[in-house]
Amino acid sequence: MPDATTPAQPSILIVDDDDIFRERLVRAFDDRGFEAIGAADHTEALRRARHESPEFAVLDLRMPGPSGLELLRDLLDVDPATRVVILTGYGSIATTVEAMRLGAVNYVPKPAGVDDILAAFDRSEKPPLDPADIEFTAPSLERTEWEHINRVLADCGGNISETARRLGIHRRTLQRKLDRYPPRD
DSSP states (O other), rough: OOOOOOOOOEEEEEOOSSSHHHHHHHHHHHHHEEEEEEEHHHHHHHHHHSOOOOSEEEEEEEESOOHHHHHHHOOOHHTTTTEEEEEEEOHHHHHOOOOOHOOOOOOESSSSSSSHHHHHHHHHHOOOOOGGGOOOOOOOOHHHHHHHHHHHHHHTOOOOOHHHHHTTTTTTHHHHHHHHHHHEE
C-alpha cells in the first residue's frame, strides 16, 4: 500500500451503484494516498479501466445491468494484473467461491470501510495458513449426536415431545439420551 516514500500514487477503481457510498470511498482512498476513481456501473467502469488500467479495484457484486462478477472477469481481461476485491451486502459461499475462481483476491461484506478493504488486499498478499500448524480433533459420533439433540431441544424451547418429533425418535428414547452426561472427546 502507498506510503510517504512512494513517488507515484497507486490507482484504485471503486465501482458501486450507490452514489453516496462510492463517493465516500473515493474520498477516503484519496486521503490515504491513492488515485481513486469512481464508476457507477459495468459500462463506466470498463471505459475508465480501458483508458487507464487501475492497480486495484473494489467492485460491488450487485448492480443494475451486469453483475460485479461479470465486471471482474471483464476487468481482468483488460489487465490481468489488477487486484480486485468484491464488496457486497449479499454474500454467500457460492458467490465467494465464484469470485475467487474468476480472479478476485478477496471478498468483503458490506458495510465495509477503507480499513476493511485495505485489510482485504493485505490478507491476499500473505501466505495461507500452514495446515501443519492447525490441530483438529474431530468430535466423536456420540458427542456430535448429543450436541445435535441439545441444539434441537433448545430450538424447541425445551419441549421434549416436539424435539422427539423433529428428530424422528420416540420420546422415551430421547429422554434416556438426555439423562446421560455429555460424551467426552
